[in-house]
Amino acid sequence: MNAATKTSAANQSGTHRRVVSDRAASGTPGIQLSGVSKTYRSRDGDVPSLRPLDFHINAGEFFVVVGPSGCGKSTLLKMISGLLPPSTGEIFVEGEKVDKPHGNVGIVFQNSLLLPWRNVLNNVMLPIEMKRLSREEYLPRAKALLKLVGLEGFERKLPWQLSGGMQQRASICRALVHDPKIILMDEPFGALDAMTRERMNVELMRIQRETGKTVLLITHSIPEAVFLADRVLVMTERPGSIAAIYDVPLPRPRSLDAMADPVFTELVQRIRKHFFTQSTLD
Numbered sequence: 001m002n003a004a005t006k007t008s009a010a011n012q013s014g015t016h017r018r019v020v021s022d023r024a025a026s027g028t029p030g031i032q033l034s035g036v037s038k039t040y041r042s043r044d045g046d047v048p049s050l051r052p053l054d055f056h057i058n059a060g061e062f063f064v065v066v067g068p069s070g071c072g073k074s075t076l077l078k079m080i081s082g083l084l085p086p087s088t089g090e091i092f093v094e095g096e097k098v099d100k101p102h103g104n105v106g107i108v109f110q111n112s113l114l115l116p117w118r119n120v121l122n123n124v125m126l127p128i129e130m131k132r133l134s135r136e137e138y139l140p141r142a143k144a145l146l147k148l149v150g151l152e153g154f155e156r157k158l159p160w161q162l163s164g165g166m167q168q169r170a171s172i173c174r175a176l177v178h179d180p181k182i183i184l185m186d187e188p189f190g191a192l193d194a195m196t197r198e199r200m201n202v203e204l205m206r207i208q209r210e211t212g213k214t215v216l217l218i219t220h221s222i223p224e225a226v227f228l229a230d231r232v233l234v235m236t237e238r239p240g241s242i243a244a245i246y247d248v249p250l251p252r253p254r255s256l257d258a259m260a261d262p263v264f265t266e267l268v269q270r271i272r273k274h275f276f277t278q279s280t281l282d
Contacts, residue, residue, distance in 0.1 A: 028095055029059035031182065035089035038075050048239035049075050052089060055233065055245065059094075059181070062093060062208055062215045065195055066225040067235030068275060073218040076240075078183050080216065081105050094181050103131065106175030110187040112167035114159040114174075120146065121155035124173045131178060134248040138177060145173040149207065172207065183208075185217040187223075198256060201227055205254060220273050226264055227254065235275050243274050 022166045041198040050072040057063040067073050080091055082101040091098040093105065106127075114123045121142060146152055149169040159167055163222035168188060175183055188199040188204075201224060208215050219225050225232045226248055234243040246267060250258050258264055 007113060019262075025161050028056070028092065028250065029181075030061065030094070031057040031063075031216065032092040033080075033089065034074075034084045036091055037080065037088045038072065038079065038084070039087045040048075051239050051241035053242060055242065057214060057216060059214055060212050062205070062228055062230045062233070063233065064217045064219060064225040064229035065233045065235060066219055066222055067240060068237050069220065070238045071235045072238060072240035073235060074186055077107075077186050077216065077218055081107060081184055103178065105182045106178065106180040106183050108168075108171050108175045108183065108188045109187040110190045112159070112164075112171040114167055114170060115157055119156050119158055120151060120162070120170050122197075123159065123170060123178050125179070127178045133178065140180070142173065142177050145176055146170070148210065149173060149203065157175045163196075164192050165200055168192065168200060169203065172204070175209075176211065176213070180213070182216065185215065186220055187220065190220070199225070202227065202256065205252075209253060222268050223259065223264075226250075226267050226271070227259060232267075232271065234271055236274075244271075246271065 030040045033053050033055055035052045035054060037048075037051070037052045040049055043162075053076070063071050075084065079086050080093065080098065082098045082105075093102065096102070096104070114120075115126070115150060118126070123136065124142045124146065125139065128135055128142075131159070135230070143152075143155065146155060149172060151166060151169055151173070154162065159170075162170065172183075172188075183264065189200045192200060204215075205228060219229060229248050232246045234246070235241065236243050248267065250261060250263060
């Protein structure tokens with residue numbers, strides 16, 4: 001852990017730690033949130049979605065946010081991407097203040113959202129067209145990414161000709177094609193069956209390890225969060241706030257066998273207690 005990071009206890013036993021950055025946001029790689037909150041306005045009055053949040057995601061880190069439905073997880077992702085302004089506070093991505101949509105992130109949603117009339121390769125190349133970047137320059141990168149995720153030979157297939165897992169792999173390639181520093185993922189495997197979801201978790205870790213990207217993933221699944229993450233941020237019910245941030249001390253690379261490790265089981269149970277005390281299940 002970076003020496004400039006201040007560490008404090010995150011749970012009763014002190015086994016895991018809550019990390020709060022004390023570095024200046026400007027020029028700091030990764031993602032920095034300082035006093036970030038969100039309140040929605042309605043005719044019936046203000047509706048608070050997120051209480052003020054302060055945390056830092058290190059460059060190259062796999063950071064997972066877990067919490068109950070409606071706690072503001074997706075709102076958090078939209079604010080980091082610049083699609084939604086915070087009500088208070090500041091967000092910095094790679095040292096630059098976020099005040100509008102920016103090109104330093106790629107986003108993967110729960111559904112692949114592939115355009116049904118475009119083949120796989122042209123779906124992956126869509127951000128290049130939208131950003132008016134050179135197709136000739138980025139086409140080799142798109143093909144290399146498809147090879148990386150095991151979709152070489154499927155470039156000319158239409159989305160309906162792919163399985164759900166293959167479609168999500170294509171959507172990950174689309175998020176990576178313009179070479180952003182950060183990947184934001186909003187329940188990317190929630191619509192997949194359990195076995196495919198496990199395979200995609202292993203695949204995602206491999207992709208992140210080989211590309212070195214900073215990943216922020218949102219999930220309702222506590223085991224998925226612990227399996228994937230370097231650190232797990234646990235959110236409370238709405239209006240969402242930080243209940244704890246846990247280090248995941250499992251070694252990398254990880255296989256599905258890690259789920260049988262007593263460290264994995266203990267941390268899953270420790271995080272789940274946050275939701276049992278709120279009468280909320282993942």
